[in-house]
Each structure stands twice: as structure tokens, then as C-alpha cells.
Amino acid sequence: MFTGIVEEVGRVARIEQKGENRRIIIEAANTPKQLKTGDSCAVSGVCLTALDIKPNSFAADLAPETWVRTSLSRITPGALINLELPLRADGRMGGHMVQGHVDGVGKLIEFERIPNSDDYWLHVEVPEELEKYLVFKGSIAIEGISLTVAKLEGLRCTIAIIPHTVEMTNLKTLKPSDPVNIETDIVAKYLEKWMRRPETAPLKAETLVAKGF
Numbered sequence: 001m002f003t004g005i006v007e008e009v010g011r012v013a014r015i016e017q018k019g020e021n022r023r024i025i026i027e028a029a030n031t032p033k034q035l036k037t038g039d040s041c042a043v044s045g046v047c048l049t050a051l052d053i054k055p056n057s058f059a060a061d062l063a064p065e066t067w068v069r070t071s072l073s074r075i076t077p078g079a080l081i082n083l084e085l086p087l088r089a090d091g092r093m094g095g096h097m098v099q100g101h102v103d104g105v106g107k108l109i110e111f112e113r114i115p116n117s118d119d120y121w122l123h124v125e126v127p128e129e130l131e132k133y134l135v136f137k138g139s140i141a142i143e144g145i146s147l148t149v150a151k152l153e154g155l156r157c158t159i160a161i162i163p164h165t166v167e168m169t170n171l172k173t174l175k176p177s178d179p180v181n182i183e184t185d186i187v188a189k190y191l192e193k194w195m196r197r198p199e200t201a202p203l204k205a206e207t208l209v210a211k212g213f
Contacts, residue, residue: 134184
């Protein structure tokens with residue numbers, strides 16, 4: 001499990017074709033030193049397995065499904081990617097619960113400076129099937145970054161971004177129409193499944209209270 005707090009921005013050194021799979025080699029100053037072969041690492045929000053670890057690089061294999069269904073399909077050598085190691089049992093939950101299982105790929109609409117401010121607006125078009133999991137002030141992971149929904153207008157999701165997040169992630173390198181990985185809040189998905197169960201329909205306030213919500 002991850003928290004969506006990016007620890008380091010790495011750089012794609014190269015991409016190798018290995019049969020149906022692809023292997024990406026990622027260069028980074030700190031992350032490889034904390035990895036062992038087989039460890040998990042979130043790469044722009046995608047949970048991958050670390051292989052061929054060297055002092056300043058590691059590799060990860062991408063199955064065709066991962067390549068097609070995530071924003072990793074847009075990466076080329078030199079691309080910047082967000083890196084996060086799994087949450088330690090004694091660590092702090094700085095963001096929100098992120099699994100590294102991408103739910104869908106959105107599209108960057110615009111990344112703009114807020115007038116008379118150092119902050120930014122990030123506008124993303126989300127897939128129609130994910131819109132139901134998003135709520136005002138709710139959590140969303142974009143490119144592996146734990147963020148908070150500031151506004152929802154149909155499929156357009158707007159998020160306020162502080163300068164620190166711009167500096168510490170790959171957001172500053174993205175361009176309009178670029179695909180971005182989206183993982184919605186897992187709590188919303190569990191709640192949706194629970195609501196569909198016959199014994200909890202129709203959903204009432206007293207039912208929620210009885211179940212501890």
C-alpha cells in the first residue's frame with residue numbers, strides 16, 4: 001500500500017522490448033538504494049516489481065495490459081516519473097490509501113497558474129465510469145500523487161496544486177491531452193459494492209449508522 005506522497009522523481013533511461021512485455025529502466029538517486037529484488041515501487045501510480053537493481057537505477061517489467069491501460073504507454077526515454085516506496089507499518093499516513101492499481105486513464109486538459117497566486121489549477125478529464133467515485137473534497141490519486149478534488153463539472157475534475165507539489169513531481173512536464181493515471185478512493189468502491197447487496201438496499205441513514213459509518 002502507498003500514500004500518494006511522491007518521494008522522488010526518476011527518469012526513464014530506456015525501454016526494452018522483451019517478447020510481449022516491455023522493461024523500463026529507471027534512473028534515480030535515492031529509491032534504488034532502498035530496494036531489493038522483488039520489492040514493490042509505485043511508478044507514476046502503477047505498482048511495479050523492482051528488478052535488476054543498481055546503485056542509481058532499477059528495472060521493472062510491464063505486461064501488455066499494464067502498458068495499454070496506464071499512462072506508461074506515453075513514456076519515452078528521458079520522461080520524468082513519480083516514485084514512491086510502500087508505506088512502512090510504523091510510517092505516517094501522509095496522503096490517503098493508494099494501492100497502485102490504476103482504475104483508468106484520464107486526460108490532462110490544462111495546468112494553469114491561478115491568477116495572483118503561486119498555486120495552480122490542474123484540470124483533468126476523467127473516464128465516465130470513474131466519475132461516480134469522485135466527490136467534492138474527496139481524495140484522488142493522479143500519476144500516483146495524493147490530491148484533493150476542488151471542483152467537479154461533469155467529467156472535468158479540478159484540483160488545486162501548491163508549488164511544492166509542482167516541484168516534487170512530474171506534473172510540470174505534462175502537456176494538454178497527455179494521459180494521466182487515475183486511482184479513485186478505494187473506500188468509495190467498497191461502499192458502492194456494499195450498497196448493491198440486497199440486505200442494504202434501500203440505503204438509509206440508520207443503516208449507515210448501524211454499520212459504523
